[in-house]
Amino acid sequence: MWTWFYQLASPPHVYRMAARLSGGFLAAALVLIAYGTIAGLVFAPPDYQQGDAFRIVYVHAPAAWLSLNAYVVMAVAGAIGLIWRIKVAHAVSAASAPIGASFTLLALVTGSLWGRPMWGTFWAWDPRLTSELILLFLYVGVMSLRSAFEDAARGDRAAALLAIVGVVNVPIIHFSVVWWNSLHQGATVARFGKPAMVPSMLWPLLAMLAGFLCFYLAVLCMRVRGEVLRRELRARWVREALGS
């Protein structure tokens, strides 16, 4: 009964499954993102305070949410790989990093572009943007550490440990930045809060969140295949899988 669970640690099994899963996730992502984008841009009414600028939330919020999720996946997969010495887990951790980093960058830029009409400035040390910036630094640290080792297995283990230390720090960092920001909040109270959501605004947002999640999983599967191959170059199953 538990064979499906044990098979998750098997590189050839994961290599095959990821191909199928990736297609399914991508199809779901396409549908959800298409609906979310169109409904969000066309059918959602403009916000009372922010006008049409609030529509940026439809790409900013999913990007920020996924940036955090991808980091947690990277840390948890790394922990599994470290504790139980499962190579596939390290492959998942390594695969999640660049995807998460790209979403973090997207969240930062869209957040900055959203801030410009709202606050009048392209950058502000708002707690969420600042936390997101530090998250980007954490991603870069983990990716740099992994690539600095010549021995890939050691690099995986070091990067996994760093990711775990980082994930413990994420709530601390967020809390400290919020506290610090409340200290320095000037007289101009620029609230970067979420706009009040009526259903016609909310559904496209939920669709975009789900769509980005499916997209992340699809790309994760694609990357995992490459990562698994890299770690299993001379294994016998690779020969059959590549049909050579």
Add this chain to the structure above:
Amino acid sequence: MSHSFWAMGGYARFVWPCFLLAFAVLGWNLWAARRYHLQARRRAQRALAMADTDS
């Protein structure tokens, strides 16, 4: 789509770059993941070919 749609209530130069960038990032992810996989495949095939000639 009337002009007011593209104008996004005056915020066009913030809203549209955001969406364009978002799709660019999604596209990059697909492209980079596929490229990474293909590179790994090529490397694996080369490693197997070398192992064949060794034996």
Add this chain to the structure above:
Amino acid sequence: MNDVQAWPAEAGVGAGAALALIVKRDLCLSFRRPEQLLQPLVFFLIVTTLFPLGLSLELSTLREVSPGVLWVGALLASLLSLDALFRSDAEDGTLEQLVLSGQDLTLIVIAKTLAHWLVSGAALVLVSPLIALALGMPVGVFATMLASLALGTLTLSWLGAIGAALTVGLRRGNVLLSLIVLPLAMPLLIFGAGATDRALADLSTSGALYLLASLCLFTSTLAPFAAAAAVRIALE
């Protein structure tokens, strides 16, 4: 190096004795090269001098930014010496011997980190009043500043131990070490400089200091395990 009389290799050496032995050894080795001890201090001085040169020569302006400048300088100066925490021991094989000695690796890490903090972070704290004066910080703020720096440099030593252990085998690990440790140290900076800022503004500092203390405690309890795990990874 035959300077150490007895290694904690035989069964029967208690944890406390082993800890004291390693702290003593590391301190001995550090004081053999006094120039190495002075380097972080001088760096601290130089970096904090950069700010008046780059910002403003007016003490009134500098006073306002003095907490932040002091803290950033201390952070960067501490980072400089972190690379040495495990490196020389790793290079001559001592680290392996320590791991094989049978003593708890976490204990060994604690001992080495404490010894390191004594000669780097603690030294920076002792020098900080001079620099604070140079930046126009009023003397009434000193108590908060010293307390926050003491807690902060200690926390940074714990975080730095993790980073140093992770990068010990790498050739140019120094920049990577900073890249890894600094983001983790940002909450530290926020609470520490924030406490001193509040003291400067005559506000209550207890909240910030308690936060800093709890952060230090949290890091002190967890970091040694992470650093020990990192040492094992590096030596595998």
